[in-house]
Amino acid sequence: MTANSKYGINPRLISVITNRDLSDIPDSPTASMLPGSYGRIIAEKVNQGPREHPENIQRLVCNRCGRSGNYDLGLVAIDSDKAQKLGHDDSVPAGTETLSILDCIQATGYFRCRQCNAAGHWKLSESAERAIYLGGIGAAFFSPKDISKQKFTYGGFVLADGSRHRWATDVEEYYLQKLAGQPDDAFTWNRLGNTYLAGGRPDLAAVAYEQSLIIDPAQMESHYSLAKALFNAGEKAAAAQHFRQALICAHRYSRMQAERMRDMLVSTFEYLLQIHCDMEKFLASLPTELDMLPPGEAAYASGTVVSREINIYPGNPKSFYPMAEMYMGKRREELLTGSQMPGESISAISQTAGKTSSRPGGNRKKKSGKKNKKRKL
Numbered sequence: 589m590t591a592n593s594k595y596g597i598n599p600r601l602i603s604v605i606t607n608r609d610l611s612d613i614p615d616s617p618t619a620s621m622l623p624g625s626y627g628r629i630i631a632e633k634v635n636q637g638p639r640e641h642p643e644n645i646q647r648l649v650c651n652r653c654g655r656s657g658n659y660d661l662g663l664v665a666i667d668s669d670k671a672q673k674l675g676h677d678d679s680v681p682a683g684t685e686t687l688s689i690l691d692c693i694q695a696t697g698y699f700r701c702r703q704c705n706a707a708g709h710w711k712l713s714e715s716a717e718r719a720i721y722l723g724g725i726g727a728a729f730f731s732p733k734d735i736s737k738q739k740f741t742y743g744g745f746v747l748a749d750g751s752r753h754r755w756a757t758d759v760e761e762y763y764l765q766k767l768a769g770q771p772d773d774a775f776t777w778n779r780l781g782n783t784y785l786a787g788g789r790p791d792l793a794a795v796a797y798e799q800s801l802i803i804d805p806a807q808m809e810s811h812y813s814l815a816k817a818l819f820n821a822g823e824k825a826a827a828a829q830h831f832r833q834a835l836i837c838a839h840r841y842s843r844m845q846a847e848r849m850r851d852m853l854v855s856t857f858e859y860l861l862q863i864h865c866d867m868e869k870f871l872a873s874l875p876t877e878l879d880m881l882p883p884g885e886a887a888y889a890s891g892t893v894v895s896r897e898i899n900i901y902p903g904n905p906k907s908f909y910p911m912a913e914m915y916m917g918k919r920r921e922e923l924l925t926g927s928q929m930p931g932e933s934i935s936a937i938s939q940t941a942g943k944t945s946s947r948p949g950g951n952r953k954k955k956s957g958k959k960n961k962k963r964k965l
Contacts, residue, residue, distance in 0.1 A: 596699060596701070596707065597617045597621070597622070597705075597792065598700070598707070598757070599613040599614065599617050600761075601760070602621055604764055604768055605623045605795070607771075615704075616704075616705040623799070624794065624799065626794040626823070626826070627791050627795040627798070628791075629794075629823060630791040630794050630818070630821045630823075631791035634791050636820060636821055637790070637819075637820025638820065639788060640662070640696070640736065640788065641662045641696060641697075641735075641737075641739070641786075644660055644661045644662055644663070644697065644739040644740075645660055645661075646659065646712070646713070646715070646719055646720075647716050648711065648713060649712075650703065650704065650706055650709060650710065650711075651709040651711055652701060652709045653703050653706065655702075655703040655704075657701070657702055659699040660697045660788060661695040661697045662695055662696035662756070662787060663695070663696045663740075663741060663786075664695050664723065664739065664740050664741070665694045665695075665741055665742070665745055666723075666724045666740060667693070667694075667743075671692045673686075673687055674687055674688075674689065688712075689712060689717045689720055689721065690711070690712050693720060694753070694754050694755075695754070695756065696756055696786045696787055697756060697787050697788055698756040698760070698783070698787025698788060698789045699756075699757075699787075707755065707758075707760075707761075708754070708755050708758050708761070720740065723740030727742055728742065747759070747762070756783055756784075759783045763776055763779060763780040764780070767780070773803075774803040774804035774807045775800075775804075775807070775843060777799045777810070778796070778797065778800045778810045780796040781793040781794075781795075781796030781797040781800065781813060781814075782813065784796060785813060790817040793814075793817055794814055797817070801814070806837045806840060806841065808837040808838055808849075808852075809843070809844065809852075811830045811833040811837060812830070812831065812834040812852055812855075812856060815827045815828075815829075815830035815834065819859055819863070824863045827863065828863050828864075831856045831859055832860070832873065832874075832875060834853075835856060835875050835915050838853055838916055838917070838919075839880060839916055839917025841919075842919075845922075846923050847923065847924065849912075849916060849919065850909060850912045850913060850916065850920075850923065851905075853916065854905045854909065854912050857870075857908045858902075867900075867902075875915075880915075898910040898911060
């Protein structure tokens with residue numbers, strides 16, 4: 589049995605990427621059939637690393653084959669307007685089927701029936717309905733501020749085009765339908781990867797991110813997210829390569845807000861610092877201005893060069909802002925509150941004494957007596 593046979597793989601994913609007919613692909617593909625370089629590797633370590641949301645195991649019944657099983661729903665969003673109408677909607681004519689708890693929820697977890705590999709055709713068991721009901725009460729009164737620690741929340745999940753889908757596999761089908769007609773849409777492949785990652789399937793996410801990068805090697809978000817999946821699977825050398833590519837691509841990437849880009853770049857620096865475990869090696873690994881220029885473009889043309897010294901404090905994300913803004917190039921001008929002026933130039937001075945890093949991988953002890961390291965970027 590393959591590492592992730594119990595989680596399920598949509599044969600259509602393989603079909604869209606490989607252009608093979610669905611009839612040539614088994615109804616229940618195994619991880620060994622995943623396209624790309626990284627999906628199969630990560631599949632062996634699918635439960636390794638942090639989760640997007642706490643495990644939320646509930647018992648469901650597959651309407652396709654009638655078999656029941658325990659599945660991880662991930663974060664469950666409850667539509668409060670629909671929930672208020674449960675059992676007492678006077679506007680519904682007598683004899684008409686009323687809303688059920690299933691009609692009120694959406695879930696981020698990605699799962700398929702372990703028996704028939706079907707998806708999206710589920711009935712909630714009584715225990716699952718009870719858990720969602722009680723979870724809704726808890727979310728109303730005791731919900732943690734950090735959504736990554738929640739199992740239940742009020743609201744809904746809406747895609748960029750305004751569409752809503754109950755299950756992560758429904759979102760997958762929606763994106764695969766779009767990609768069947770536009771297979772070279774790197775951004776949609778990235779969004780599909782995000783759906784898999786939020787659903788607890790970094791193996792499938794890696795497949796989608798790789799496909800995105802085959803189409804568009806400058807897809808910054810795919811480099812970053814693939815690097816995270818690889819890092820969490822223990823593939824740190826490959827992760828470092830994609831984190832570095834995210835830095836190189838940032839100043840030409842326009843599909844995200846400037847503030848979000850800066851935060852993503854800060855996170856990239858933190859991961860790279862953890863990978864290299866040494867400030868000097870970290871600084872040496874960073875792309876230079878020349879690395880960021882496309883063939884034939886002259887230095888300084890992209891607005892990526894800067895000229896002042898900055899202090900980096902591991903454990904203080906905002907201390908990385910000036911460096912992040914350097915890699916943003918002219919996009920740093922879009923920031924509401926920048927920490928540097930456009931056209932400046934940066935040399936980096938790192939100060940590590942007395943600081944510990946809590947992001948992204950927990951606290952690490954710092955060696956005392958280290959001198960500040962300085963490198964022209």
